[in-house]
Amino acid sequence: MTYRLTEDQxxxxxxxxxxxxxxxxxxxxxxxxxxxxxxxxxxxxxxHDILGLPYAEAYGGLGGDLLTVCLAIEQISRACAxxxxxxxxxxxxxxxxxxxxxxxxxxxxxxxxxxGKLLIAFALTEAEAGSDVAAARTRARRDGDDWILDGSKxxxxxxxxxxxIAVFAVTDDGEGTPRxxxxxxxIVEKDMAGFAVERIxxxxxxxxxPTAELSFRGVRVPDANRVGGEGExxxxxxxxxxxxxxxxxxxxxxxxxxxxxxxxxYARERKQFGRPISDFQMIAGMLADMxxxxxxxxxxxxxxxxxxxxxxxxxxxxxxxxxxxxGDTAMRVTTxxxxxxxxxxxxxxxxxxxxxxxxxxxxxYEGTQQIQRLVIARALTARP
Amino acid sequence: xxxxxxxxxxxxxxxxxxxxxxxxxxxxRAAVPAVVNAxxxxxLEAALKLTTAHGGDVVLLSMAPPAAPETMRxxxxxxxASGTLVTDPALxxxxxVTTTRVLAAALRGMEYDLVLAGADTSDGGAGVVxxxxxxxxxxxxxxxxxxxxxxxETETVRVHRISPTGxxxxxxxxxxxxxxxxxxxxxxYPSLKGIMAARSKELxxxxxxxxxxxxxxxxxxxxxxAEAPPPRAATRVVREPAEEAAKQVVAFLVERRIx
Numbered sequence: 001m002t003y004r005l006t007e008d009q010x011x012x013x014x015x016x017x018x019x020x021x022x023x024x025x026x027x028x029x030x031x032x033x034x035x036x037x038x039x040x041x042x043x044x045x046x047x048h049d050i051l052g053l054p055y056a057e058a059y060g061g062l063g064g065d066l067l068t069v070c071l072a073i074e075q076i077s078r079a080c081a082x083x084x085x086x087x088x089x090x091x092x093x094x095x096x097x098x099x100x101x102x103x104x105x106x107x108x109x110x111x112x113x114x115x116g117k118l119l120i121a122f123a124l125t126e127a128e129a130g131s132d133v134a135a136a137r138t139r140a141r142r143d144g145d146d147w148i149l150d151g152s153k154x155x156x157x158x159x160x161x162x163x164x165i166a167v168f169a170v171t172d173d174g175e176g177t178p179r180x181x182x183x184x185x186x187i188v189e190k191d192m193a194g195f196a197v198e199r200i201x202x203x204x205x206x207x208x209x210p211t212a213e214l215s216f217r218g219v220r221v222p223d224a225n226r227v228g229g230e231g232e233x234x235x236x237x238x239x240x241x242x243x244x245x246x247x248x249x250x251x252x253x254x255x256x257x258x259x260x261x262x263x264x265x266y267a268r269e270r271k272q273f274g275r276p277i278s279d280f281q282m283i284a285g286m287l288a289d290m291x292x293x294x295x296x297x298x299x300x301x302x303x304x305x306x307x308x309x310x311x312x313x314x315x316x317x318x319x320x321x322x323x324x325x326x327g328d329t330a331m332r333v334t335t336x337x338x339x340x341x342x343x344x345x346x347x348x349x350x351x352x353x354x355x356x357x358x359x360x361x362x363x364x365y366e367g368t369q370q371i372q373r374l375v376i377a378r379a380l381t382a383r384p
Numbered sequence: 385x386x387x388x389x390x391x392x393x394x395x396x397x398x399x400x401x402x403x404x405x406x407x408x409x410x411x412x413r414a415a416v417p418a419v420v421n422a423x424x425x426x427x428l429e430a431a432l433k434l435t436t437a438h439g440g441d442v443v444l445l446s447m448a449p450p451a452a453p454e455t456m457r458x459x460x461x462x463x464x465a466s467g468t469l470v471t472d473p474a475l476x477x478x479x480x481v482t483t484t485r486v487l488a489a490a491l492r493g494m495e496y497d498l499v500l501a502g503a504d505t506s507d508g509g510a511g512v513v514x515x516x517x518x519x520x521x522x523x524x525x526x527x528x529x530x531x532x533x534x535x536x537e538t539e540t541v542r543v544h545r546i547s548p549t550g551x552x553x554x555x556x557x558x559x560x561x562x563x564x565x566x567x568x569x570x571x572x573y574p575s576l577k578g579i580m581a582a583r584s585k586e587l588x589x590x591x592x593x594x595x596x597x598x599x600x601x602x603x604x605x606x607x608x609x610a611e612a613p614p615p616r617a618a619t620r621v622v623r624e625p626a627e628e629a630a631k632q633v634v635a636f637l638v639e640r641r642i643x
Binding site: 011012015019022023047048049050052053062 | 580
C-alpha cells in the first residue's frame with residue numbers, strides 16, 4: 001500500500017476541511033442545542049457533491065473509494081459529529097444496494113441519492129435484536145408480486161428524515177432454516193402506506209441526528225424493491241457493516257481531532273501562575289498523548305480502508321479494529337480535552353463537552369465495542 | 385464571451401512561520417503554503433458569474449514561481465476552463481514593472497473580451513499592476529467595480545465604480561480591463577466534482593522565451609529593510625451580554641479620552 005494520500009484524496013480532504021471550518025463549525029453548537037436535523041448542512045454537502053462520494057460515476061457519483069469517503073466524514077466530524085453522520089448514514093443505507101442491488105435498482109435510486117435529493121437510512125436493529133441481529137422479528141410475507149412488511153425497528157439513525165429505508169425482515173422462519181438465512185433486505189419508501197415514524201429518541205450526543213423508532217403495519221413493498229436474494233439479508237447486513245464501520249471510525253477520529261485542536265489552542269492561551277498552561281508538563285504530556293493516540297487511530301483507519309477496498313479476506317477484522325480503536329480514542333481524547341479546559345470544558349461556552357457527548361456514540365452504534373472485539377477475536381482464532 | 389482573470393499565488397496569511405528572508409527582505413515563498421490571492425478569487429467569481437449568464441469561458445493568467453500550478457489548480461477547481469502560468473528563473477525577484485510588462489506581453493497573445501483583476505495582492509500590496517497592464521495594452525481601465533454588465537448590442541461593458549459617495553457608472557468598449565471588488569460577491573467553494581475536473585484541465589506553463597516581447601528587466605525598486613509589526617499590546621476582552629458590554633467598552637474609550 002501507499003503510505004501517502006493521492007493528490008485527489010488530499011485535495012478533496014482539504015476542500016471538505018475548508019467547508020467544515022467555515023460553514024459547518026459555526027452551526028455545530030446550535031445543531032446540538034436545538035436537536036434539529038440540519039437541513040441546511042445537508043444541502044451544503046449535496047451542493048458540493050460530498051454526498052456523491054460513495055457512488056460510482058456511472059450513477060452520478062464521484063466513485064469515491066472508501067478512504068476518500070472516510071476522509072470527508074473525518075473532516076466534517078471534526079467540526080460537527082451530527083453533520084459527519086449525514087454522509088456516513090447515506091453510505092450505510094446505500095451499501096446494501098451497492099453490494100447486492102441490481103443495475104435497475106442502482107439506476108433508479110443512486111443518481112438522486114448521489115445528488116442528495118434523497119436520503120436513505122439503514123434499519124436493522126430492533127428493540128429486542130441489537131447485537132443479536134439474527135433475532136429480528138420484523139416479518140415480510142409474500143403476497144403475489146409484493147411483500148407485506150410487519151414489525152418495528154429501533155435506533156434508526158436519520159430514520160425520520162430519510163426518503164428510503166433499507167429494512168431487514170424475516171422472510172423464512174421455518175424450523176430448519178439456519179439463523180443467518182432467515183432475513184431479506186427491502187427498500188421501503190417513506191410514502192408507502194403503513195409506514196410510520198413512532199418517535200424520536202432524546203439523546204446524549206449527536207443530537208441533531210434524529211434517531212427514530214419506525215413501524216411497519218402491513219406495508220406493501222413490490223418485489224422490485226427487494227435487495228439481493230431471499231434469505232440473503234444477514235450476509236448483506238454483515239458485508240454492509242464491514243464497509244460502514246470505517247465511516248464511524250472516521251467520525252470518531254474527526255471528533256478526537258476537533259477536541260485536540262480546541263484543547264491545544266486553549267492550553268496555549270490560558271494563563272495560570274503567569275504562564276500558558278501548555279508550559280506545564282502535566283498538560284503538555286496530555287496533549288502529546290491525545291495527538292499520538294488520534295494519529296494512531298487515524299493510521300489504522302486509513303490502512304483498514306485500503307485493505308477493505310483491496311478486497312482483503314479479513315475485511316471484517318479490519319473494519320472492527322479501526323472502529324474499536326477509533327471509538328475508544330475519541331472517548332479518551334475528548335474526556336482529556338474537557339480536563340485540559342478544566343471548568344471551561346464542562347460548560348457549553350467551549351465545544352469540548354459536546355464533543356465528549358458525541359464521542360460516546362462511536363463506542364455503541366454499528367456494533368458495540370464488545371461486538372467489535374468478538375469479530376476480531378473470531379477472525380483471530382479461526383485462522384489456521 | 386471570453387474572460388481572462390489575473391491570479392497570483394500568495395503566502396497563506398493564516399499560516400505561521402517566518403515570511404521575510406533576513407538577507408534581502410524578500411518573501412520566503414518556500415516557507416509558507418501558497419493560496420490564491422483573496423481579491424483575485426473575487427475577480428474569478430465575478431468572471432464565472434458573467435460566463436454563466438452570458439456564455440463563454442474563463443481562463444487564468446499568472447506570473448509566479450514554478451511551484452504555482454498547485455495553487456492554479458484550486459482556481460481551476462472553482463470553474464475556470466484553463467490557465468497559463470508564466471514562470472522563469474529570470475523573473476525571480478521581479479518588481480511590479482516587470483510583472484506588468486510580462487502580463488501585458490502574455491495578454492497580447494490571447495483573445496478576450498474582458499480582463500478581470502483583483503484590487504491588490506495580500507503579499508506585495510502595490511495595487512498598480514492591473515492599471516499598468518491596461519495602460520500598456522491601451523485597454524479601457526475600469527476600477528473598483530461593484531457591478532459588471534456586458535452590453536451585447538453595443539459591445540461595451542458597463543461598470544459601477546465605487547466612489548466615496550456611492551458609485552459612478554462607467555461604460556467602455558470591450559475588450560477592457562476591470563478591477564473587481566468584494567462587492568461583486570463571495571467567491572464560491574470549489575465542489576468536489578470541480579476539484580476532480582480541475583486535474584484534467586489544461587494548464588500551460590510558459591517561459592519568458594515563449595512569450596513574444598516579454599523580458600525580465602532590472603528591478604526599478606529595492607527593499608532596503610523590513611520590520612515585523614510591533615506585538616499587539618495586552619488585549620482586554622469583554623464577555624458580558626451586549627448591553628453591559630457596550631457600557632464597559634464606552635467607559636474604556638472615555639477613560640482613554642478616545643471618545
